[in-house]
Amino acid sequence: MIDSDTDPNRESAAAKIVVDGLSKRYDTRSAHLEALADVSLEVADGEFCCVVGPSGCGKTTLLRLIAGLESPTAGRVLVDGDPVTEPGVDRGMVFQEDALFPWRTVCGNVRFGLDRPACDCPDCEARVRDLLELVGLSGFGDAYPRDLSGGMKQRVGIARALAVDPEVLLLDEPFASLDSGTRERLHGELLEIWRETDKTVLFVTHDIEEAIALGDRVVVMDDRPGRVDDVVDVRLERPRDRASTAFVETVARIRDRIAR
Numbered sequence: 001m002i003d004s005d006t007d008p009n010r011e012s013a014a015a016k017i018v019v020d021g022l023s024k025r026y027d028t029r030s031a032h033l034e035a036l037a038d039v040s041l042e043v044a045d046g047e048f049c050c051v052v053g054p055s056g057c058g059k060t061t062l063l064r065l066i067a068g069l070e071s072p073t074a075g076r077v078l079v080d081g082d083p084v085t086e087p088g089v090d091r092g093m094v095f096q097e098d099a100l101f102p103w104r105t106v107c108g109n110v111r112f113g114l115d116r117p118a119c120d121c122p123d124c125e126a127r128v129r130d131l132l133e134l135v136g137l138s139g140f141g142d143a144y145p146r147d148l149s150g151g152m153k154q155r156v157g158i159a160r161a162l163a164v165d166p167e168v169l170l171l172d173e174p175f176a177s178l179d180s181g182t183r184e185r186l187h188g189e190l191l192e193i194w195r196e197t198d199k200t201v202l203f204v205t206h207d208i209e210e211a212i213a214l215g216d217r218v219v220v221m222d223d224r225p226g227r228v229d230d231v232v233d234v235r236l237e238r239p240r241d242r243a244s245t246a247f248v249e250t251v252a253r254i255r256d257r258i259a260r
């Protein structure tokens with residue numbers, strides 16, 4: 001059911017994302033924090049890959065480096081073989097907090113992804129409508145963020161990230177603040193979006209069950225400093241039964257790995 005790939009440098013002919021010897025250190029006047037040390041991994045084209053690990057292991061830092069929002073101290077990130085040096089329209093990111101503009105409507109927030117850079121698609125309004133339908137928010141285009149639930153706000157964030165049709169979708173604990181029922185509904189919706197759009201997804205979470213429910217593979221990180229400790233292939237048929245023996249055993253195995 002599951003395999004452990006102890007070599008994080010697993011080669012793939014169709015690698016979409018390559019993280020090669022990545023290190024990140026934050027220097028201040030009083031301290032030096034090594035967030036990541038020599039992290040290497042590959043994410044295949046079209047894969048749904050999850051990253052788990054203890055708090056402070058550099059999961060968010062890794063995602064921000066892949067997004068081009070920060071620069072590495074050492075190593076490199078490649079997307080389709082090209083070095084990442086800055087944010088790009090080939091990568092869309094969804095943050096833990098909804099990060100919506102309160103003065104913009106739902107349509108306006110999604111449209112922001114098309115306005116920056118300027119949109120050259122033939123019908124931006126149709127694009128926005130299609131995205132709202134994709135994330136289950138048809139009819140809410142004129143609503144403001146204050147009128148939305150937490151789950152709806154995250155749907156808007158996903159639609160905005162998808163607006164420019166990126167090839168890679170990066171999600172940083174997007175459902176962490178939601179109740180369990182809403183999270184499970186959004187898991188199903190996110191998987192459906194992934195199937196429909198064929199995106200490569202890298203999903204960061206602290207929730208092991210969430211990672212196993214969603215991912216083709218789970219990257220397990222260690223801390224002090226952050227590094228890849230293990231990579232687990234999850235070969236469970238979707239939709240995944242959280243009460244099944246294989247699911248429970250996989251959770252226990254990864255939890256034990258993190259604890260050690």
